[in-house]
Amino acid sequence: MRKLLDEVRMLLRDAGVEEPRLEIPRQAGFGEVSCTSAFDIAKTVRKPPQSIAEEIASGIDLSKARLVERVEAVRPGYINFWVRWVNFAPDLLNTVIGEGERFCWSAVGRGKTVLVEHTSVNPNKALHIGHARNTCLGDSIARIYRSQGYRVVVANYIDDSGSQMADILLAFTRLGYSPEPPAGERFDEYCGRIYVEVNRLIESDQALSQEKRRITLEIEGRDTETFRLNRMVAERVLADQLKTCWRLGARYDILNRESDILAFNLWDEVFEKLKKSGAIYVAVDGPKKGCWLINLSQHPTLAREGDEVLVKSDGATTYVARDIAYAAWKLGLLTRDFRYRVWGTNPDGTTVLITDYAGDREYRIGGVDHTVNVVDARQRRPQEIVRYAIGFLGVDRSRYHHHSYEVVSLSARDAEKLGVRQVQQGFVHMSGRGGVFINVEQLLTHLKEKAVSETLKRHPDWSRGKVEETAEAIAVAALRYNLIRSDSDKMIVFDTEEAMDMEGDTGPYIQYAYARASRILEKADTGPRYECPASLADEEKALILKIAHTPLVVEDAARMLLVKKVVNHAHDLASAFNDFYEKCPVLTAEADVKGFRLAIVEAFRTALSSTANLIGIPLLEEM
RNA sequence: GGGCCCGUGGCCUAGAAUGGAUAAGGCGGCAGCCUCCUAAGCUGCAGAUCGUGGGUUCAAAUCCCACCGGGCCCGCCA
Structure with a gap:
């Protein structure tokens, strides 16, 4: 093209x-x-x-x-x-098939490193579908960057020092909850349930609320029993969360714990630099007397909302301050660094590391060229403050990118199923604390059940194992597609019934086109031919053109970081193929036409698999 | 009060970062297509003042302004 x-x-x-x-x-x-x-x-x-x-x-x-x-x-x-199709078509098909899995790759990012941080779910609960939007988006971004030649480091930020952890600890230490979940319940789901139940209790119990505050403080002291218990709980929840993320197709290089930002003292160095830059000041009177604040008066939009506290009057850092320190670390502004230990292995065989004060591993990211934070739109303000702050440390602010996305809410129908009353608008916001959410594992299981029964209808002779494997891929494709096909700035009103759809504009539609193409090639007794027949059907031309546009679309999507463009193109490819499939028989065509159409089918498979790979949609030879 | 985001047929979404030729899909509805490479597919019909009003332009869903409707954010929380 x-x-x-x-x-x-x-x-x-x-x-x-x-x-x-x-x-x-x-x-x-x-x-x-x-x-x-x-x-x-x-x-x-x-x-x-x-x-x-x-x-x-x-x-x-x-x-x-x-x-x-x-x-x-x-x-x-x-x-x-x-x-001039006689020249254009053979050139193109030859190139595409020749490039194979390298089709759509580029070298624009060669020699550059980008850190993509996504998922970052508090380690006190299981993932709900809002978190899954983050994971699927972030993982797709990482995949797209990798295809453009960047070295990509994928990080997951583990906020293990918040008061949300205290609820769980309170349940274990004071409320008689067993540290072991009942049989059949996962630990992350168990904690998520405790989180909801404890919050209900705390609402009406002052003493419990006091107790929780005490535990929150105890977590901060590194040598306490509470600290060790907290780490244990967080790590166990994290282990379950990562299983879900892996199931969705994501992978990680490093797990960075907020408690370790404190332990490795990343803030002090940044604090000194900020003081020198004159960007921060200490309030001498007023309600914020004794606090260190960042001066936002020169900021184009934030100026009207007042300055932000970074260090409280008791000397403790705020969340934003720790985030600034963390961003500075990512961009290579600090002499201090984390130490790690091995956490586990991704499904692709690569190693996952976790920060650990006593760890024996180092992982030098070496100051990345670019960092992308996948964080929901509600954190636009704090994220902008971080970006603004690092500018005072001598860094080009464009190196820090907050990839914002809107939240996932529930349809009135789903909310009512979860017991929410008085649904005013058409949707209800999810709430981990309130117990209003749809769990990813449960949804995937639900999707998989449907895929199993659909697969059995079509292939009653398949083994149980093959059916399961196929259904799992279909379930993942359906969910991922659903969460990344539309614009990040648009709220998704999730409805289970709609999400169960496997026809039309869905993930399985793409898989189906691929499976059909695979079957044709499998049954073909001759190879592709590149000579173009005298005349081509409209459907052949349209499909060839869609294939030809693919690298341009990917390049655009990578430049603008628009995952949905790749998703939409994958759908366009599949749709063009289905039109072709309908109108242009391959295996029963005359020899020269057949050979040429086989080349089209092969090129289509190459193009579709490269785009599907970028967005983590698993493909199937048969379904 | 201030700031940010969204507003496209009954419903969901694409098309906006380079303004261009009849606004493209899906769901739902109706009517069709399997002696032929998997019907998780395909075809046809019905359905749109692209939130409203101005402006810029030969040309606006797309750019600018105002307004309306919806969401989010403005804590010595994380």
């Missing part, structure tokens, strides 16, 4: 257009590439765009063209180019 665009540009330049503006027509019938430069030129030269377009078009010398067959000036002033 790039070759085609280059050729069109070359033709236009030779015809006198300095900087041709090209676009790919949305609708068929306007050629394969279109130029809108006549509109630009019409602004300076006082002539109608149409006549300019006609002049340019007639000045184009097609004798030098290899991939372009025809040029035409059309209605308001477009210059449309039609492809």
Whole structure:
């Protein structure tokens, strides 16, 4: 496709257009590439765009063209180019199939490191679908960066020092809860349940509330029994959470604990630098007397909301302060570093490390070029403060990127099922503390059950193992697709019934197209041929073009960090393939047509699998 | 009160970062297509003043302004 665009540009330049503006027509019938430069030129030269377009078009010398067959000036002033399929199609199919899994890879990120932080769920509960949106988005971003040649470090921030941990500890130490969950309940789900129950108790019990505050303080002291118990609980919950994340297809390099940001004393160094920069000051009077605050008066939007406390009057750091220190560490501004120990192994065989004061491993990220924080939109303000603050440490703020996304809420129907009354609008916000959420594991199990029964309908002869394996992939595809297909800035109103859909604009639709293509290739008794038949069906052309656009879409998506673009393109590819499948029989076609169509099918599989890989949609040879 | 985000057929979503040619899918509804590579598919029909009003432009769903509706954020919490 790039070759085609280059050729069109070359033709236009030779015809006198300095900087041709090209676009790919949305609708068929306007050629394969279109130029809108006549509109630009019409602004300076006082002539109608149409006549300019006609002049340019007639000045184009097609004798030098290899991939372009025809040029035409059309209605308001477009210059449309039609492809010479005999040359274009074989070139393209050859390239795609030749590149194989490297199709859509790029080297733009070579030599650069980017740290992607995602998931970051408090280690006191199981993942709900809002967390899953974060994980699927973040994992896709990591995959996309990797495809562009970046070295990618995936981090998961473990906030193990908050008061939300105290609820669980309170249950174990004072309320008689067993540290072991009942048979059949996972530890993370068990803690999530305790979290809800304890919060209900605390609401009506002052003494318990006091007790909780005491435990919160005890967690901070590193040598206490409470501290050790807290670590144990957090690590056990984390182990379960990661199982869910792995199930979703995510992987991690490092698990960074908030308690270790304190232990390794990352803040002190940043504190000194901030003082020197003059960005922070100590309040000498007023309600915040004795606190260190960051001066936001020069910030374009935050200035009107007042300055932010970084160090409380008792000397303790706030959450934002620790986040600034952490960001400084990521960007290589500190001499101090974490130590790690081995936590476990990702499904892909790579090692996961966790911060540990007594750890024996080092993991030098060496100051990454770029850091991406996948954090929900409610944290825009604190994230912006962090970004603003690191600017005072001599860092280009663009290196710190908060990848914001809107929350997932529940449909009125789902909320009512969970016992929420008086649903006013069409949705209800989830709440871990309130027990209003949909658990990822349970949802996946539910999806898998449906996929099992659908698979059994189609393949009654399959072994149980094969059915299970297939159904698991379908369940994951359905969920991931659902959570990343739309814009990050839009709230998802989740509805279980809708999410169970496996037809239409869904993950399984993409898997199905892939499976169909795989079956054709499996049954073929001859190989692909690249010679283009004399005439091509519209469906063949449309599919070839979609395949051709793939690297351009991925490049765009990577540059703008828009995961949904890749998702939508995967759907477009699958849809174009299904049209082709319907109208263009492969195996029963004449020998030359058959060979060519086999090449199309093979190229389609390459294109679809590379896009699906970028968004973590597992594919199946059969389903 | 201030700031940020969203607003596209009954419902969900794409199309916005380069303004361009008949606004594209899905769900739901109706009507069809399996002696033919898996019907988790395909085709057709019905259904849209692209929140409203201005503005910029030869051209606006897309850019600018105002307003309306919805969400979020503004703690010595994390």
